[in-house]
Amino acid sequence: MSWMEDLLLLGIGGIAVSVYGVVAGLLLLGIDRKLVARMQARIGPPIRQPFVDVQKLFTKQNIVPEHAVAWLFNGAPVVALVSSLVILLYLPIGSIPPVLSGYGDLILIMYLLTIPALALVAGGFSSGSPYATVGAQREMVTMISYELPLAIVFIAIAWRMSADGIGDPFSLVTIMQYPLWGLVGPLGLIGGLILLFILLLVTPAELSRIPFDTPEAETELAGGLLVEYSGKNLAMFYTAQGVKTLVMASILIALFLPWNPSGLLGLGGILAAGIDIAFFLLKLVVVVFASVTLVRAMVARFRITQVVGMYWLFLGLMGIIALILLGIDAIGGA
C-alpha cells in the first residue's frame, strides 16, 4: 500500500516541519531583537525571549470581546499559524527537498503567502474594534502594494530559466539546481541583483515590520489588527509571525542563495545534511539581519500612502527594468 506509506511520511514530515518552523521562527525573532538592541547600544533581551513571551501568553486569560464575531475571532489565529506552517512544507531546508516537492511550485507559494495576511485581516475585522478595522484596511492596502513587486521577482526568475530551456522553471527544486547567477551574463547579473533588492524590501512589508508596520502601528492604532487579541490567540499570532519570518527568509534563500557547502566539501549522507542545515540556518540569520533587523533599526514608519507609492512606482519600475535586463541578457546569450 504505497499511498499509506506516502501518507505516513507526509504526517511525520508535517510534524517535524511544524516543530522546526515554530522553534526556528521564534529563534529568528529572538536573534532579531537581540541584534536591534545591540545596534542601539543596549544589552537587549535574551535570545530565548520570544519563547518566554509565548509561554506567558498561553498562561494568560483569553478575552473575546463582546462585539466580536467569536468563531472568526478565535479561528483567525489558528488559520494564520497553520497556513504559514503549510508554506514551509513547500520550501527546501538546506539540501533536504521540500516535504511536498512535486505538489506545488512558486505560484502556489505566492497564493499561500496571502493566507496568513488574510487571516490577520479577518481577525481584525471580526474583533469589532475601530482600531482593528483601520488596521485591517491598511493591511489589505499593504498586501495589494507588495504583491506586484513580489510577482515580478518570481516571474522574472522563472522566465529567465525557461528562456534557457530548463523544464519546470517554477519548481523550487529546479531553481535550487540551476541558481540564477550561473545562467546569466553581466546584464542579467545586474537584473538579478535588482530582483534580490526588491525581495529584500518586500520581506518587511510581508511581515508588517518597521518601516511597513502601518497596519499594527503601536503609537497611532494601539496595536492595530491585534488590538483586541490577548492570551493564547495573541500567542498564536506571535508564533505565526516567527514562522512567516522563517518562510520569507527561506524563499529568499531558495531563489537567490541556494548553495550548499556539502558538495564542495565532498561529504555524503547524514553529515552532509547536517552541515547543509547548519549553513542554511546561518544564511537565515544573515537574510533576516539584512532585510528586517537592519532596516528596523535605521528608519521610522512610513505612512500608508507612502507604502503604496513606494511599492507600485519605485519597486514596480525597478522590477520592470530588471525584467528587461534579464530579457536582453537572454536574447544576447542565445
Added chain:
Amino acid sequence: MNPIQTLKRSLWVFHLNTGSCNGCEIEIVATITPRYDPERFGIRLVGSPRHADVLLVTGPVTGKMIERVKRVYEQVPDPKVVMCIGTCGQSGGVFFDSYNLKGPIDDVIPVDVYVAGCPPRPEAIIHGVVTAIAKLERREGGA
C-alpha cells in the same frame, strides 16, 4: 510550569494617563531608553491593554476619566499588576483638593504597587516593577 515564572521574565506594560501633568510620562519614557534598557528583562511597552500584564497608572483620576480607568482595568487579561506612578495618584499631590478630582487611584481600582515621587526617577520605577514581581510571587506562593 508556574505561570509567574514566565510572567516575571516577560512583563508587557501598558501606560494609562488619568489626567497627570505629563511629568511622570516623561520619566516612564526615560525608563525605556537604552540607558536603562528594561527590555533585557523582557519588559516592553505595548499599545493595547489587552496585551498588557502591568498597568502603569499616572495622574490623580479626573471626573471624566473615572469610567475609562475602570474599563481599561477590566480590559487587561488576568493575571495582572497595577502600578501607581507618581505622588498625585496616591494623594492628589500638587492637585490636592481640586474640584474635579475623583481619585486617588486606589479609590477607583485596586493598586498593587505605589511609586512615590513627583515625578519618580526611572530607578524608582524599575524598583517598583521589581517589587511588583516580588508581590506576584508572594501572592502565588501563599495561594
